[in-house]
Structures are given as C-alpha cells and as structure tokens.
Amino acid sequence: MRLLTHNMLSCNIKGVTNGFPLKLEADKWVTKEVDLNADFLRGIFPKIEWSALLAAARVLGFAELPEQADASMLSSDDFLRRFHHALLELHVEEGALVCPETGRKFPINKGIPNMLLHEDEV
Amino acid sequence: MKLKQLEGLLGGLEQFSQPKVELEQYPTGAHIASRMIYTAESSYEDISGKIVADFGCGCGTLGIASALLGAEHVLGIDVDSESLEIAGENVTDLELDIDFLQCDIRASNLQGLLVDTIVMNPPFGTRKKGVDMDFLSLALKVASRAVYSLHKTSTREHIRRAALRDYNAKGAEVLCELRYDVPQMYKFHKKKEVDIAVDLWRFVP
Numbered sequence A: 001m002r003l004l005t006h007n008m009l010s011c012n013i014k015g016v017t018n019g020f021p022l023k024l025e026a027d028k029w030v031t032k033e034v035d036l037n038a039d040f041l042r043g044i045f046p047k048i049e050w051s052a053l054l055a056a057a058r059v060l061g062f063a064e065l066p067e068q069a070d071a072s073m074l075s076s077d078d079f080l081r082r083f084h085h086a087l088l089e090l091h092v093e094e095g096a097l098v099c100p101e102t103g104r105k106f107p108i109n110k111g112i113p114n115m116l117l118h119e120d121e122v
Numbered sequence B: 001m002k003l004k005q006l007e008g009l010l011g012g013l014e015q016f017s018q019p020k021v022e023l024e025q026y027p028t029g030a031h032i033a034s035r036m037i038y039t040a041e042s043s044y045e046d047i048s049g050k051i052v053a054d055f056g057c058g059c060g061t062l063g064i065a066s067a068l069l070g071a072e073h074v075l076g077i078d079v080d081s082e083s084l085e086i087a088g089e090n091v092t093d094l095e096l097d098i099d100f101l102q103c104d105i106r107a108s109n110l111q112g113l114l115v116d117t118i119v120m121n122p123p124f125g126t127r128k129k130g131v132d133m134d135f136l137s138l139a140l141k142v143a144s145r146a147v148y149s150l151h152k153t154s155t156r157e158h159i160r161r162a163a164l165r166d167y168n169a170k171g172a173e174v175l176c177e178l179r180y181d182v183p184q185m186y187k188f189h190k191k192k193e194v195d196i197a198v199d200l201w202r203f204v205p
Helices: A037-046 A050-059 A073-077 A077-089 B004-013 B031-040 B062-069 B081-093 B131-142 B153-166
Strands: A023-031 A090-098 A105-109 B051-054 B073-078 B099-102 B117-120 B146-152 B169-185 B193-204
Touching: A023 A050, A037 A073, A037 A077, A050 A077, A073 A077, A077 A090, A090 B117, A105 B031, B004 B031, B004 B062, B004 B193, B031 B051, B031 B062, B031 B117, B031 B146, B031 B193, B051 B062, B062 B073, B062 B117, B073 B081, B081 B099, B117 B131, B131 B146, B131 B153, B131 B193, B146 B153, B153 B193
Parallel strands: B051 B073, B051 B117, B073 B099, B117 B146
Antiparallel strands: A023 A090, A090 A105, B146 B193, B169 B193
C-alpha cells in the first residue's frame, strides 16, 4: 500500500464520523523507485491531505517533508522529489490502519489492507 | 502500446481458479478488457497519468490494463481474498505496481476527489439483485472524471435513467455493444458457453 492510497482511506464502520485519517502502524515497508511525473504531482497536490501524508511518512522513517506545505513549493524540484517519494515510492507491506475514533484496527498483510467489516459494524 | 499487444498481455493473466457464484465472479475477457481501457485512453485520455480505481477488481484485469496504458496509480478493490491473491501474482508477473484493498465496495467509503477514473466489470445483479446499481452509484460518487462499466444490454434504458436521474451523472453514453462470452464455469450453467450482449458505458460524474 502506497501512501497515496492511505490518503484515500477512511474508517468505514457505520456511525463513525471522524474516521480520517487512519493512523498507520507499520512493521515492514519497502521502497520502490518510480519515475517522477511533475505534472501529476502538481495536479494532485491540492487534493492531498498534507497532515495525513506527513504523519504516515514519518511512521515509515521518512522525515523530509515540511511540516506545512503550500502550492508555492511546487516550483521546487527538491520539494517535488520528496513529495513524490512519500506519496508513490514507499509501500507498506505489513502493519495496520487504526480508526482514530473507535481504535478498530484494520490489518495490512502482504501490502493489502483488509477493511472488511464485521456484521455488527455494517 | 497497441491494442493487439494489450490484448495479448491480458490474455496471459491468471483467472479465477475456483470462482464463487455468490459474488458473480466471471473473468473479464482479454478482448473486452483491452478494448474498454484502450478506448478510455485513446478517445478520452482518462487513463494515462491518472489515478484509476478498479471496483470489484477480481483477478485484476482492468486495473492491470490501466497500469499498462500508463495510469499513474491504480487501486484495485475486491471483497475476496483469493481473487486479490491471484491479482497480486498477475501484477508481479508483469512487473507492475498496483495497490489493492480488501473491502466490500458498498462499504468502501473512499475519500472523494482523488480518484480520476473508475473502471469496473460489476456483478450483473443476477444473483443479488441491485448490486450492479450499488456499484454504479458509488462509482459516480467517487470518480471525478469518468466511470467505465459493463452492463447487460437488456438493462440499457434502466441504467441510463438511473445514472442521469438518480445518481446525478452529467453524461451516460454507450460506447459500444460487445459480446461477453460466459464460459461454463458453474454447475447451473447448462450450455457449454453462452454469449450475452453487454454495453460498454462511459459515465461522466
């Protein structure tokens, strides 16, 4: 699971209102290089929940994202490289996603988060 | 990548080994899948450089086709872990990178805006009535750019009405009518293979 996917996921238990972002716990992760697409990064930047990306990247030991980010930074190649790396090159293999409201843990095995709900959560 | 080449690569994918009838698991054939995603890219530029989600991805055919045609990020979602395992192997074999999520589409709750395009071959709702419409209504909520989907031709008017009137789609267009070969996979199939007519739709959310 890339952190771009993490940025899309929220707790899906019925009745939960503050289910985003899910807290990331990671036991194993890998880095896979991919080509940087600056146009893509500039287009997606306004849609990314920065604080969620920042927190998740830190869990994976990547602390090179600025605390705050705004669109003016998109002209910096250095910023784009860091943003690209955090968003698309880090893959969580084993760990969990934790609902901020209920504490429910959704396990991540072999890179796939399992967000199937129990009967009483639907 | 040329259409023929795409179809060839998709033809080599592993499909369901023990399909589950309750989930209406039928493989999306290479012929249909390649035309669907190729059209999405060549006529509408909805794939390359985009974020694509494959709803009910099964063994990953449509998501893999999207990745092959240059999608920046692909997320395949399915409820069934065995399908996801096969999908993962298919992705590894082709040296692609696709994210997967195990989840019931109807409870998927994806944050809006990030997904550009949704590609799907939803259950036709013959076993569980209405599930095809659940997929469509959710896809139209999540996608910001386009939804590509296959539905039985016999339901064309119903689909069009629901999409435009109930799910607030701005556009609903049948791009072509295709023959969907349903191989004899389940015990209740009496014929060796049947062809059903399906529409390839493009919806604009």
